[in-house]
Amino acid sequence: MPLTNDVVSKIRPVDSFIDQDVLRRFPALARYGRDLGDTPLINVPGPKGGARLFAKCEWDNPSGSVKDRTAFAMVHDLLAQLPGDDLSGHKVLEYSGGNLAIALSLLCQGLGLENTLVFGSYVPDESVKKMRVQGSDAVIIDKDLGFWEVVQHAVRLSDANPDWHFLHQHENDANLRMHEMGTGAEIVTDLAALGLTADSWVASIGTGGTLIGVQRALAAANPALQTFATTPAELPYGTEAPANGLPKFDGSGGLGCGRKQPFVAPEESRITGHVTLGFEETMAAMRLFRELTGEWIGSSAAANWLAASRMASDQDADRVTVMVFPSKPSAGEIEKASAYSLDEVKKLTGLKELV
Ligand SMILES: Cc1ncc(COP(=O)(O)O)c(C=O)c1O
Structure with missing residues (x-):
């Protein structure tokens, strides 16, 4: 899709921090x-x-929640740091209460960007199935352990895989x-x-x-x-x-x-x-x-x-x-x-x- 200002017209107030070069390199991000x-x-x-x-x-x-904004912004900033437009060999890692995982799964599918998403067993089965069909690697943590354990599991995965791109929403x-x-x-x-x-x-x-x-x-x-x-x-x-x-x-x-x-x-x-x-x-x-x-x-x-x-x-x-x-x-x-x-x-x- 050719990129014009029209493509980002719906997000006009954020234009000031969106790098147009990133949108040109990654049309799937622009579409999102x-x-x-x-x-x-x-x-x-x-x-x-x-x-x-x-x-x-x-x-x-796009995926039905406020976390679409967070997904877009964090992935935008990540892609701004990468040269070119080839995402093969790159992988995103993130933890979620549910909605951010749903948003990232959809966005990463569009981009062809590998992703591992960690969340608790409170996420409905149909959402998990959809994320997996979209190509996400879903890691499910027992909900009784609480959200902090979900975060810590992702931190441990990040430590073990320093080449993955850990988005870390609480600090991003x-x-x-x-x-x-x-x-x-x-x-x-x-x-x-x-x-x-x-x-x-x-x-x-x-x-x-x-x-x-x-x-x-x-x-x-x-x-x-x-x-x-x-x-x-x-x-x-x-x-x-x-x-x-x-x-x-x-x-x-x-x-x-x-x-x-x-x-x-x-x-x-x-x-x-x-x-x-x-x-x-x-x-x-x-x-x-x-x-x-x-x-x-x-x-x-x-x-x-x-x-x-x-x-x-x-x-x-x-x-x-x-x-x-x-x-x-x-x-x-x-x-x-x-x-x-x-x-x-x-x-x-x-x-x-x-x-
Ligand atoms: C349904 C719902 N409400 C509220 C929030 C809180 O948003 P924030 O992380 O910006 O505090 C989230 C975040 O995942 C959410 O999914």
Whole structure:
């Protein structure tokens, strides 16, 4: 495909850090970029008389989640360091909560780039099958060992195979930069078109790339921005408790044993509050959102929506809260959320009088 500016037009806010030469050398990356970002910012229900709520819907990306941005940015930076356009003999290594692996598998298939992806046994079988069909080497770790063990397994593989390209999403600056210059810049632009800026920002912490990257962009537009981080009550941010295999809302969570995500720890003074949400509450919030809008959202989207909705009732109606909806739910999440009755949902979420 010939490369023109059109090819990257959908990711206009990030153009400034995209190397056009890399896109020319790797058309499959350019094609992925063409379908990336510029995702819808939508109005979502919130408490009557409270702050206005907006959600950035990240399922509108090539493999269906916010992690498409991270995959694109980290692979872009890797390819920028390689000479020529021949990827034979090169191999990418990465660990994932699930969605980054799904994104990398698709992107690497397009590029013809070998890849080993390490993740926990919580990833649905159909996703694993698809990744393997796309040519990925999938390494599955017992989910009861916790996410930290998934990361450590990848670190050991990297130590044993120093010629593999280990992307290491928790420490890869491309992750953060993509969210500042992409996701965050898009939100600023879309709100500005409505004559608005964000007063509050709500996102979960996986790596914290979304939370901190977008925070930078929104705070540049409104220095009084308040930032709220969500993590699962079963393993909150920075907890001293060890990892556990309890069900949690998707894609996010503590690392256990007092460990803190490297993007978040130095920025703690910029975080107004940490909100923890239990698995059952987030399932109930998924069910309630579906009841109100007809749409299923993923459990980490539901966690952000529930946290934002609870806070919005104490905020004036002219305030603007923005949250991220990272993905649609898996079939398993929908099945679990569907099992809650509306009475249980009301009790668990504590939300009433939503408009
Ligand atoms: C569904 C979902 N929500 C939230 C996150 C957290 O994103 P980040 O790593 O940018 O903190 C992820 C990351 O994998 C995810 O898959």
